[in-house]
Amino acid sequence: MIWHNFGTEFSEVTAWHMTVDFPQLAAIRLGYGLSPLTPPPQDPAEVLAGIGLASPLPTAMTTSRAATMSIRLADLRKARQERGGEEDKEFQAHNQMLGRQIHRDLQRRIARAVDDPVGIGERLVQFWADHFTVRPDGPGQNPLAMAFVDEAIRPHVNGRFEDMFFAADTHPMMLLYLDQNRSKGPNSIAAIKQPKRNIGLNENLAREALELHTLGVGAPYTQKDVRELAELMTGLSYDNRNGFNYRPQIAEPGAETVMGINYGGDKRAVLQDIRVAFRDIARRPEAAHYISWKLAVHFVSDNPSPDLVDAMAAKWLDTDGHLPQVYRVMITHPELAATFRQKVRQPFDYVVAALRALGVTGRQVMALDFPQLPAVLTEPIARMGQRWMRPIGPDGWPEGAESWVAPQLLAARISWALTAPGKLLTQAPDPRAMIETTFGGTQSEQLAWAVPKAESQAEGVALILASNDFNRR
Amino acid sequence: MIQLDRRLFLKSAALIGCSAAAHPLTSTITFAALPADSRLVVIILRGAMDGLDAIQPYGDPMLAKLRQNISVGPDNGALDLDGFYALHPRLAPLKPLWDKGELAFAHAVSTPYRDKRSHFDGQDLLEAGSGNDLPIDWRSGGWLNRMLQAMPGSTAETAYAVGVEPMRILSGEAAHLGWAPRASLALSPQAQMLFDHVYHDDPIFREAARDAFRIAAETDQTAMTKGPTADATALGAFAATRLNAQSRIAAFSLSGWDSHANQPNVLGRALDNLAAAIIALRDGLGANWGSTTVLAMTEFGRTVRENGSGGTDHGTGGALLMAGGAIRGGRAFGDWPGLADGQLYADRDLLPTRDVRAYAAWALRGQFGIGKDVLERTIFPGLDLGHDPKILA
Numbered sequence: 001m002i003w004h005n006f007g008t009e010f011s012e013v014t015a016w017h018m019t020v021d022f023p024q025l026a027a028i029r030l031g032y033g034l035s036p037l038t039p040p041p042q043d044p045a046e047v048l049a050g051i052g053l054a055s056p057l058p059t060a061m062t063t064s065r066a067a068t069m070s071i072r073l074a075d076l077r078k079a080r081q082e083r084g085g086e087e088d089k090e091f092q093a094h095n096q097m098l099g100r101q102i103h104r105d106l107q108r109r110i111a112r113a114v115d116d117p118v119g120i121g122e123r124l125v126q127f128w129a130d131h132f133t134v135r136p137d138g139p140g141q142n143p144l145a146m147a148f149v150d151e152a153i154r155p156h157v158n159g160r161f162e163d164m165f166f167a168a169d170t171h172p173m174m175l176l177y178l179d180q181n182r183s184k185g186p187n188s189i190a191a192i193k194q195p196k197r198n199i200g201l202n203e204n205l206a207r208e209a210l211e212l213h214t215l216g217v218g219a220p221y222t223q224k225d226v227r228e229l230a231e232l233m234t235g236l237s238y239d240n241r242n243g244f245n246y247r248p249q250i251a252e253p254g255a256e257t258v259m260g261i262n263y264g265g266d267k268r269a270v271l272q273d274i275r276v277a278f279r280d281i282a283r284r285p286e287a288a289h290y291i292s293w294k295l296a297v298h299f300v301s302d303n304p305s306p307d308l309v310d311a312m313a314a315k316w317l318d319t320d321g322h323l324p325q326v327y328r329v330m331i332t333h334p335e336l337a338a339t340f341r342q343k344v345r346q347p348f349d350y351v352v353a354a355l356r357a358l359g360v361t362g363r364q365v366m367a368l369d370f371p372q373l374p375a376v377l378t379e380p381i382a383r384m385g386q387r388w389m390r391p392i393g394p395d396g397w398p399e400g401a402e403s404w405v406a407p408q409l410l411a412a413r414i415s416w417a418l419t420a421p422g423k424l425l426t427q428a429p430d431p432r433a434m435i436e437t438t439f440g441g442t443q444s445e446q447l448a449w450a451v452p453k454a455e456s457q458a459e460g461v462a463l464i465l466a467s468n469d470f471n472r473r
Numbered sequence: 474m475i476q477l478d479r480r481l482f483l484k485s486a487a488l489i490g491c492s493a494a495a496h497p498l499t500s501t502i503t504f505a506a507l508p509a510d511s512r513l514v515v516i517i518l519r520g521a522m523d524g525l526d527a528i529q530p531y532g533d534p535m536l537a538k539l540r541q542n543i544s545v546g547p548d549n550g551a552l553d554l555d556g557f558y559a560l561h562p563r564l565a566p567l568k569p570l571w572d573k574g575e576l577a578f579a580h581a582v583s584t585p586y587r588d589k590r591s592h593f594d595g596q597d598l599l600e601a602g603s604g605n606d607l608p609i610d611w612r613s614g615g616w617l618n619r620m621l622q623a624m625p626g627s628t629a630e631t632a633y634a635v636g637v638e639p640m641r642i643l644s645g646e647a648a649h650l651g652w653a654p655r656a657s658l659a660l661s662p663q664a665q666m667l668f669d670h671v672y673h674d675d676p677i678f679r680e681a682a683r684d685a686f687r688i689a690a691e692t693d694q695t696a697m698t699k700g701p702t703a704d705a706t707a708l709g710a711f712a713a714t715r716l717n718a719q720s721r722i723a724a725f726s727l728s729g730w731d732s733h734a735n736q737p738n739v740l741g742r743a744l745d746n747l748a749a750a751i752i753a754l755r756d757g758l759g760a761n762w763g764s765t766t767v768l769a770m771t772e773f774g775r776t777v778r779e780n781g782s783g784g785t786d787h788g789t790g791g792a793l794l795m796a797g798g799a800i801r802g803g804r805a806f807g808d809w810p811g812l813a814d815g816q817l818y819a820d821r822d823l824l825p826t827r828d829v830r831a832y833a834a835w836a837l838r839g840q841f842g843i844g845k846d847v848l849e850r851t852i853f854p855g856l857d858l859g860h861d862p863k864i865l866a
């Protein structure tokens with residue numbers, strides 16, 4: 001292996017150039033790292049074939065199951081209030097179960113990622129679920145946030161972007177999170193029938209559909225485009241008892257012009273108008289460029305080259321946003337190797353990669369129960385700065401390395417690396433063997449020098465897992 | 474002792490040149506432009522504190538009609554403050570502060586947030602400090618961060634986010650530090666040296682680890698108390714240690730205020746924590762307590778009527794608690810809107826009579842000399858500062 005230190009006069013990040021074989025590159029950069037239990041993918045075709053592993057499982061959460069659980073919570077709350085009873089075991093148990101879905105969701109996501117032999121599918125689920133950020137508002141919405149990933153993200157990670165865009169931005173969880181559910185046409189039938197009620201538009205989702213979900217903030221759309229799209233999107237509605245509905249009576253009548261194209265018209269408003277508008281937006285060059293750039297920032301480096309982003313965007317335009325072909329450009333581009341270890345793993349990715357490196361299986365992850373589950377997984381990941389189901393805003397988690405390597409956050413990683421292996425394994429791995437299975441020869445001289453000098457196996461393992469080599473990908 | 478080889482030292486010498494400028498902590502720390510003594514602690518009470526129970530307006534005859542099992546007044550254990558308001562018995566540890574003029578409150582305050590009564594939206598708005606413009610644009614960060622940007626001479630060490638909960642109030646472009654008092658870095662000296670070696674050529678890891686090891690070493694883990702209020706005490710005590718050193722601003726959060734049922738227990742525990750955190754701040758700050766303002770604020774208040782479960786639901790107007798030697802305490806601030814029919818907000822909530830941001834703004838103005846324009850346009854966009862409530866001594 002050849003190491004060249006590029007020096008750091010151009011960048012805060014120490015830039016290493018080294019020859020890394022594709023299997024190591026694929027596992028570390030595109031998946032959740034190397035594992036002593038499964039071999040890494042051998043070539044780009046194997047990586048791309050692995051995306052299908054992220055499809056929804058038969059056990060997927062559904063909107064309808066989520067609604068049932070939420071209705072039950074509301075009914076139990078109402079019954080408790082009517083009885084005036086202070087203690088209600090049934091309500092408390094159900095409320096606690098719903099609150100605990102945050103931990104259960106994290107658990108199943110980690111287990112699936114740990115066991116995925118390729119990993120890119122689960123990495124893409126994580127990327128797209130963050131691209132289309134939602135945040136449940138209280139325990140009653142936790143299952144719906146799980147359904148969002150299973151229904152709107154997983155079926156489309158290997159398909160066309162426009163289908164994911166439509167599924168995500170019409171999903172009940174998104175309608176609730178970005179207030180679409182409260183948006184009604186000011187001239188809709190409902191508004192005219194009830195002139196005293198203050199019925200009007202809410203532009204929140206329409207704005208983010210353009211700014212965050214497709215075109216990017218710098219794209220040439222105007223406030224008028226936002227407003228017209230918001231008018232076009234009126235009619236989307238959800239409530240637990242009636243489910244998702246497109247309700248023409250709350251839709252703003254007439255045609256709307258978004259980015260110069262007319263949608264709808266004098267006929268009865270239909271959901272298909274929204275689908276067509278979303279398709280057109282998703283196929284615009286600004287969307288191709290912005291989302292290609294986001295993918296490259298997530299998978300390749302915080303500052304991807306225009307060459308890479310342009311190549312991905314060109315493929316997007318050629319294929320109407322067929323994602324696997326866009327991924328292929330990124331996976332086969334030389335920049336993937338040239339920017340090795342320029343990204344810092346986000347806390348979820350970090351913990352999954354560490355569990356894989358330790359040889360922990362998904363079955364062992366699923367065997368965790370309360371209180372170990374929050375103690376070993378949810379709380380440490382929160383201390384590393386990524387509280388599950390609690391992104392700060394609709395723009396999702398930050399990408400920059402410096403966002404994740406502050407003193408407190410790094411302390412949380414070191415602390416977890418010191419203590420979690422002992423809670424998960426009956427015997428700590430031998431650090432000398434682990435450094436080989438974890439890095440496949442890509443470890444730095446410094447780490448290779450330091451690990452055998454640790455006083456204990458536990459500290460040797462912690463050095464590996466808390467090292468910058470391991471925290472980067 | 475590890476012998477680092479000469480090659481490594483040379484490499485590091487080359488690296489320091491470019492990394493030092495970028496890392497906020499390695500820039501020359503100067504506090505010349507900062508008012509040397511003023512200290513501000515903001516405590517976010519997550520979950521919506523019932524202000525009508527924490528500070529009970531028992532002098533309003535409607536209170537006893539609306540609430541039977543909560544807010545039960547001085548006849549049932551609350552501590553009379555001024556013949557109209559009484560302190561919840563679980564805040565009794567703070568009563569000596571009231572008597573000394575180091576505790577005050579403003580009732581019937583709120584952010585501009587109305588009607589939807591979502592904890593998350595409400596907290597977002599409280600920490601963003603903006604008007605009622607949901608969704609929040611987090612690119613402009615939280616209001617304490619914008620205040621840092623308006624303070625010449627502030628450095629990363631000036632402000633601390635304490636605890637494991639993200640403090641959006643401090644998020645933004647101005648650098649600040651964060652630390653959880655119970656973050657343990659129980660490394661052997663050998664392991665710490667090995668980490669120094671491993672991180673050596675990677676500036677962001679090297680600098681973050683250096684600060685982490687330093688802060689951990691400065692945090693006295695043995696001083697940690699035990700018991701149900703231990704975490705709150707640790708937050709207050711840790712914040713005090715930083716404020717006694719170079720920090721002037723600290724923010725942390727206390728949760729557990731969402732008392733939909735069985736409020737005496739739920740609120741009681743939360744008030745225990747609040748009292749413990751404030752006492753830990755006072756004890757830890759020692760002489761510096763005299764220059765300190767503590768603001769404990771919550772996203773909104775709770776319904777004026779007790780619900781069927783011995784609790785209260787999400788409301789609007791709430792209470793702001795103030796503590797510290799810098800405040801003009803021992804008194805109630807703000808206008809009492811009344812609890813009778815027609816005096817409530819939406820026939821269910823305490824009517825807000827003042828924007829809670831106005832109190833925070835006047836505190837920033839008094840403590841750090843921030844200008845009115847900056848307060849109304851930048852730190853709290855859209856706020857009308859209004860008259861000076863004179864909360865500082």
